[in-house]
Amino acid sequence: MFDNLSDKLDKAFHILKGHGKITDVNVADTLKEVRRALLDADVNFKIAKDFTTRVKEKAIGENVLTTLQPGQLMVKIVKDELTELMGGDAAGINLSGNPTVILMSGLQGSGKTTFSGKLANFLKTKKNKKPLLVACDIYRPAAINQLHVVGGQIGVEVYSEPENKNPVEIAQNAIKHAKANGFNVVIVDTAGRLAVDEQMMNEIANVHKAIEPHETLFVVDAMTGQDAVNTAKAFNDRLNFDGVILTKLDGDTRGGAAISIKSVVNKPIKFIGTGEKMEAIDVFYPNRMADRILGMGDVVSLVERAQEQYDEEEARKLQKKIAKNEFGFDDFLAQIQQIKKMGNMKDLVGMIPGAGKALKDVEIEDDAFKHIEAIIQSMTPIERSKPSLIDVKRKNRIAKGSGTKIEQVNQLMKQFDQMSKMMKMMQGGGGKNMMKAMAGMKGGMPKM
Known part of the structure; x- marks a missing residue:
């Protein structure tokens, strides 16, 4: 997400490289490029102009600290302003009421029904709630079935x-x-249309008036850019909704809707959709999103996702196995399954500072682990627990069984061996030894 915008902002900041101070001249050149980058990202012209004006006011005359270059200072100012533009602080969801009633609104095709399921799953697994999904789309024949399928999942x-x-x-x-049945959250999925029309607006306004929801959310497809912002305004004028949900943000390389929508409707973005899986829902943090737009990654979200998958008991068992030199391919496979639960690979890589930029042109597939999994699953139980038994004859059999080449099996074996040595050294706290092991790895760190 935001690849194009990140690239263009990076080029804009390069104008200040080599300058000792921010001046009227160099800041004007930089901000011209920043404004152009925002317009290319489908941000409204007035919002882009006001944004660069505020940045200029803060940047002019700023004395650059000896440890900070003008470009770095400009990045900080732009980051702070981007954070403010997208809402400042994260906005929580209102879960008061028994049951809490949440009304979902939006156009057809925005991902409303799917996101209703994602939200129900989020509240069930993260907030310990008992949600009920309600099918109120009476026009689209498949809508009721779709919600039942999502609910079943x-x-x-x-x-x-x-x-x-x-x-x-x-x-x-x-x-x-x-x-009557002990549900403490009710999520009402309403009908959408291909465009805003009076009949739809009247209908959802009637539902809104009748059930008086504690939370009314507007679901919008981030990939529609400025159109998304205009649609949000039309809905807000009628419903006065509480917050925005941006879906398909993982497919949006521009990011205009995420940047503009808060300042147009003055309502916070509460959640974002980052993939097709039911777990692909994130609370929207403006400061973390600003970091990602500026290529700084999002380590906090990455750590949070890792902690969600962290099992203390399993970690203790793993430590004992490493200490006894019993770490095998079954354990390795279990670690891969945990990583996969954290989200799609491209999204995870984008959270690592600098990695998104370094791997910009590398296509990271969501099934990046499939060859590794196929190789391990083609091993016998004894081979998985005692990798040292795997000789050339066994490697050939494993390669045939997994549909891979012998070179790929050899590569995995080598990387597994290197990783086992590193884990053993980390376990023993041998910092110097670990550095030696890493330095001795041909080709550097193990590749995926």
Whole structure:
């Protein structure tokens, strides 16, 4: 996400390279490029102009510290202003009420039904809630079935009345059902259209008035750029919603909607969708997003995702195995499964400072581990637990069984051996020995 914008901002900051101080001249050249980068990212012209004006006011006359170059100072000012433009602080979701009623709104194709499921899964797994999904899209024949499929995937009940063509009644009946059956969150998925029209607006306004939701969320496809912002304004004028959800942000290389939407509707972005899986939902943190736009990564989110998958008991068992030199391919496979649960690979790499820029032109597939998994799964249980048994004959059999080449099996064996040595040294706290091991690795750190 934001690849194009990140590249162009990086080039803009290069104008200040070699200068000892920020002046009227060099700041004007830099900000001209910053404004152009924002416009190319589909940010509204007035927002881009106001943004660069604020940055200029803060930058002019700033004395550059000896440890800070003008380009670095400009990056900091732009980061602070971007954070403010996108909302400043993260906005939480209102979960008051018993049950909490959440109304989902948006155009058809914005990912509303899928995100209703993602939100239900988020509240169930992260907030320990018992959600109920409600199918109130009475026009799209597949919408009710889609919500039932989504509910089945995450183990959340779906309330629907396929024969009823009154969305207000369906929503009200669903809330009664929730109260009677111990559900503490009700997520109402409403109908969308291909464009904003009066009938749709009246209908969702009637549902809104009848059920008085604690939280009204507007779901918008980030890839539609400035159109997304205009649609959000039309909905907000009628519904006065509480927050925005940006879907398909992982496919948006521009980022205009994420940057502009808060200042146009004055409502926070609460969540973002970053992939197709039900777990691909993140709370929107403006400061972390500003870091990512400026190529600084997002280590905090990466650590949080890792902690979610961290199992203390499993970690203790793994430590014992490493100490006894019993770390095998089954353990390695378990580690891969944990990494996969953290999200898609491209998104994870983008969170590592500098990695997104370094691997800009490298295509990172979501199934980056499939060859490794296939090789390990083609081993016998004894081979997985005692890799030293794997000779040339066994390697040939494993390569055939996994549909890979003998070179790939050899590469995995070599990297596994290097990683085992490193883990053993880390376990013993031998810092010098570990550095020696890393230096001795031909080709550097193990590749994926």
